[in-house]
Amino acid sequence: MENSHNENNPGAAHVPAQETGSKMDAVEKMELNSETEAIRFFQTVKERLLDVNRWSEFAGGASSDFYLTDASGAAVGRKAMEGDHIKIDIPGPGTKTGNGFDWVTIEQIKWQVLDDAEVLSMTARPSVNPFNEQAETAHFLTEQATSTFQVKRIGKVIYAEEHGRNEVPNTDLDHTIDNIRNTFVGWGAKIGFSYPQWKALVKGLLIYDNNQD
Numbered sequence: 001m002e003n004s005h006n007e008n009n010p011g012a013a014h015v016p017a018q019e020t021g022s023k024m025d026a027v028e029k030m031e032l033n034s035e036t037e038a039i040r041f042f043q044t045v046k047e048r049l050l051d052v053n054r055w056s057e058f059a060g061g062a063s064s065d066f067y068l069t070d071a072s073g074a075a076v077g078r079k080a081m082e083g084d085h086i087k088i089d090i091p092g093p094g095t096k097t098g099n100g101f102d103w104v105t106i107e108q109i110k111w112q113v114l115d116d117a118e119v120l121s122m123t124a125r126p127s128v129n130p131f132n133e134q135a136e137t138a139h140f141l142t143e144q145a146t147s148t149f150q151v152k153r154i155g156k157v158i159y160a161e162e163h164g165r166n167e168v169p170n171t172d173l174d175h176t177i178d179n180i181r182n183t184f185v186g187w188g189a190k191i192g193f194s195y196p197q198w199k200a201l202v203k204g205l206l207i208y209d210n211n212q213d
Helices: 035-050 052-058 176-190 195-205
Strands: 022-031 065-069 085-089 102-113 117-126 146-154 157-167
Touching (some): 022 195, 035 052, 035 146, 035 157, 035 195, 052 065, 052 195, 157 195
Antiparallel strands (some): 022 157, 065 085, 085 102, 102 117, 117 146
């Protein structure tokens, strides 16, 4: 747990630097009636962020389906942990390398508490398919890319964000069909086709009602 404070943007240091390819930011926020109410609701928001198996539900069924697995690829029903995989079912044809799915590894989860704010960040990176002995990245982006999912509370305002960095299509695989598929999916992400999905997710993480999760 960290205690350093960036006055302008708490949690900014959790997002990897942009060095190559494209990037994307999806941000949603809501203001509660009081800081006490915001602190209480933020507990729900944090739990939702780590409940990867329900991301599609939170996003209203938008686009892809997400499944949390452990490091060996076995499905798990708990909250996400560092070293876990997320198995992603993107609409359309999958890859042979990923057995029909795109795979990422959760490489870092950071929890930061400040005087008037708190931040939870989870960074995932394209990874190999744990069921495939080939040491090739099973994702439409290269392993340089990252996605940082972040929720934070500043006073009585709560934010949910997704920050994609260093997004380069993964087109140097042994399977030509996979390269073609990744070219088209990566191109779609570059021109913004993936934005609605992440926008739907971050918006869904902040849905507020009296019967919270």
